[in-house]
Amino acid sequence: MRPVILTQTDTTVGFLSQDATRLYEIKSRKKSKPFIKVYSNFETFLACGNRVPLSQKNRIRRSKKTTFIVKNRAFRVAKNLLSSTILQNSTWHFSTSANESNKEFDREFCENKADIIIEDKNGLQESVSSSLIKMNNVKRKKIR
16 A cells, blocks of 8 residues: 655645545545656656657646646646655656645645645645646647
8 A cells, every 4th residue: 555645745735645545535535536757857757658749748847836637638747846766766646636626725624634744844845737738649628
């Protein structure tokens, strides 16, 4: 069983884990709605066997706070600002906002559900989620 980590992500407070089943249970979320997969860098993303349209590679590599959907798979390349060895040693995590589905951030709820809490001197701050762009070889569509 993989741990669930509560931390400040590049966008908002989030749960990170390599165990999607645990995240579905915590969030009381329908299994038909997949999680975003966050990679530590673009090279790791490609090394995991992922492919993106050649015309979009630079856009993805240079993006900040943006989630992409390519072939119905949501992913984000996000350099983690925290110097946690737990996060540095993993190449990817499933990511979701730290709350129950369709509810506001509740620190007590999140702390009870997380196995590991990583927090820096700034604490945990809820903020705007990432932009969401669906793309293919020809077009891009901003969803959020």
